[in-house]
Amino acid sequence: MIEAVELTKAFGRTRAVDGVSLSAGPGVIGLLGPNGAGKTTLLRMAATVLAPDAGRLRVLGLDPARPDERLEIRRRLGYLPQSPGLYPGFTPYDMVDYVAILKEHSDRRARQQEVRRVLAAVELEDVMHRKIRSLSGGKRQRVALATAMLGNPDLLVLDEPANGLDPDQRLRLRSLLSQAPTVLMSTHNISEVTALCHQVVVVFDGRVRFAGTPADLAGLAAGRVWEDDRQDPEAIRSWLTAAGSYRHLGDPPTGASVVDPTLDDGYLLLAREEHTG
Amino acid sequence: MSAVWWPTVRAISWAPLAGAVVCLLAVTAVLSPLGARGWPAGLVGIGAAALAGAQVAGMRDPAAPLLAAVPTSAAVRRGRRLVLLGPTGLAVWLVTAGGPVLGLLALLACGLATALWCGVAAGAAVPLAWAVVAWSAGWDWEVHAALVGAAAGVVIVLGRNR
Numbered sequence: 556m557i558e559a560v561e562l563t564k565a566f567g568r569t570r571a572v573d574g575v576s577l578s579a580g581p582g583v584i585g586l587l588g589p590n591g592a593g594k595t596t597l598l599r600m601a602a603t604v605l606a607p608d609a610g611r612l613r614v615l616g617l618d619p620a621r622p623d624e625r626l627e628i629r630r631r632l633g634y635l636p637q638s639p640g641l642y643p644g645f646t647p648y649d650m651v652d653y654v655a656i657l658k659e660h661s662d663r664r665a666r667q668q669e670v671r672r673v674l675a676a677v678e679l680e681d682v683m684h685r686k687i688r689s690l691s692g693g694k695r696q697r698v699a700l701a702t703a704m705l706g707n708p709d710l711l712v713l714d715e716p717a718n719g720l721d722p723d724q725r726l727r728l729r730s731l732l733s734q735a736p737t738v739l740m741s742t743h744n745i746s747e748v749t750a751l752c753h754q755v756v757v758v759f760d761g762r763v764r765f766a767g768t769p770a771d772l773a774g775l776a777a778g779r780v781w782e783d784d785r786q787d788p789e790a791i792r793s794w795l796t797a798a799g800s801y802r803h804l805g806d807p808p809t810g811a812s813v814v815d816p817t818l819d820d821g822y823l824l825l826a827r828e829e830h831t832g
Numbered sequence: 833m834s835a836v837w838w839p840t841v842r843a844i845s846w847a848p849l850a851g852a853v854v855c856l857l858a859v860t861a862v863l864s865p866l867g868a869r870g871w872p873a874g875l876v877g878i879g880a881a882a883l884a885g886a887q888v889a890g891m892r893d894p895a896a897p898l899l900a901a902v903p904t905s906a907a908v909r910r911g912r913r914l915v916l917l918g919p920t921g922l923a924v925w926l927v928t929a930g931g932p933v934l935g936l937l938a939l940l941a942c943g944l945a946t947a948l949w950c951g952v953a954a955g956a957a958v959p960l961a962w963a964v965v966a967w968s969a970g971w972d973w974e975v976h977a978a979l980v981g982a983a984a985g986v987v988i989v990l991g992r993n994r
Contacts, residue, residue, distance in 0.1 A: 604900040626903055634901035640894035642843050650895075653839040657904040663835065699898055712901070 556580055556710055556737040557601055562610035564596050571596040573761035574610070579739055582753035583732055585769075586741040587822060593761035594741040595637055595714055601739055602634040602712040615710055628710075630659065633703035637714040637741075639696075643688035647679050647698045650687060654702040673701040676731060678724070692719040704731070713740040717747060745818050757822065759829045769818050776816035776824045781807040791827050840912045844890050848956070849921060852886035855879075856928040876931040877973030880939055881963030887921045888943035889956040907992045914944070934981065935974030939963070941984035948991035 557579040564572040572593045586594045599605040600612060603619040615631055617624040641650055651670045660666040674683050677697040687695060696719045703711060711732070717725050725744075729751050732738050742748060748755050748769055755772050757765040765772060782800045786793050790803035804823055807813055856879055863871060871879060891913055893899070899909065918940070925936055939959040947955025966973040 599900075602901045629901055629903045632901055634898075636897040636900065639898040640896065641898065642895055644842065645839075649839065649842070653843065654899065654902065656836050656839065657899060657902040657909070659903050661835075702898060 585752035633708035639699035776820035848889035884939035938981035945987035
């Protein structure tokens with residue numbers, strides 16, 4: 556679905572994406588990384604919004620650099636940017652309908668049905684005729700999400716889709732995304748990656764530092780996580796858990812009680828190694 | 833009326849243009865009882881700049897990031913906005929100041945060209961900045977309007993896909 560080879564994109568002197576190669580097939584692919592790592596730039600390129608400076612990119616088997624193929628990609632794509640602006644004077648129905656028109660849903664009756672379907676999917680039927688300016692941030696995010704889901708796209712490119720959603724809506728989002736053919740999404744929420752993603756890509760400073768399954772990422776910290784009732788100054792990271800014990804990451808001392816690593820542990824270890832070079 | 837036009841009308845922020853129209857009408861209302869024949873030359877430039885700047889400001893699309901990957905290109909969406917904003921501004925201009933159309937169009941083109949490359953805020957400011965500079969320096973605000981408009985048109989065409 557998405558094939559990237561040595562993708563590079565710079566803004567002035569800053570290389571936001573620096574030689575990224577990745578292959579993303581069907582399923583949900585999660586992009587993890589700190590703020591400014593290049594996730595949004597990568598997603599914008601995958602969504603045909605931004606052209607790479609160098610490298611080769613194919614989306615849905617098509618080349619976004621060619622205008623005719625870019626148009627075809629856009630017909631089969633749903634995109635949710637990190638800060639999706641909406642028209643405050645529109646209702647959710649009006650907004651989604653307008654985007655449907657721009658997505659070439661020309662048959663009025665079919666379009667109306669599709670608009671109602673996606674609004675129902677994000678559970679906004681009860682407020683679909685209220686002005687967007689009167690809706691909460693979470694509901695606005697769901698309006699934007701509904702626009703991305705119009706027409707059951709083959710590929711969903713979502714930049715932090717769970718932003719502002721309450722726990723109930725996050726679960727709903729998981730259910731929706733698990734039904735989509737291919738989803739490429741960025742997130743800071745590791746529990747989302749654990750629950751949803753078939754593949755996880757970790758990006759630091761514009762470069763891919765890890766690509767594999769969530770279990771592989773957690774596995775990076777295998778044998779390097781232990782728990783104790785005291786803080787350990789030798790550990791790379793230590794934090795107090797809800798159970799009242801300390802969880803440590805690093806090289807465990809002799810006799811330490813090593814525990815199974817989680818995705819957080821794998822990510823934190825990778826981040827630490829990246830930070831210390 | 834095609835389905836796209838009414839939502840486009842609603843998506844446009846008409847407030848800047850409405851503000852400019854109120855100002856132009858107010859000036860016209862003040863000048864009429866004084867028996868003035870048209871607007872004073874210096875004021876015509878400022879009025880045209882205010883109107884052109886307001887039209888450019890109306891091009892701002894808060895939903896542009898959300899619409900960045902839809903099949904209908906940004907150029908087409910901008911064109912539709914311009915089809916609505918341009919004639920409206922022109923009609924207001926003819927009814928109020930009745931000033932030179934070419935000068936207004938040149939200012940609008942300069943604003944649009946700047947907006948494409950530097951953002952709508954900068955684009956809206958350009959006509960006003962030019963009019964103020966021309967007025968302060970005593971220059972003719974619509975000097976070489978056709979040439980300036982054509983050059984700005986080229987810049988617009990070059991940046992149409994931005």
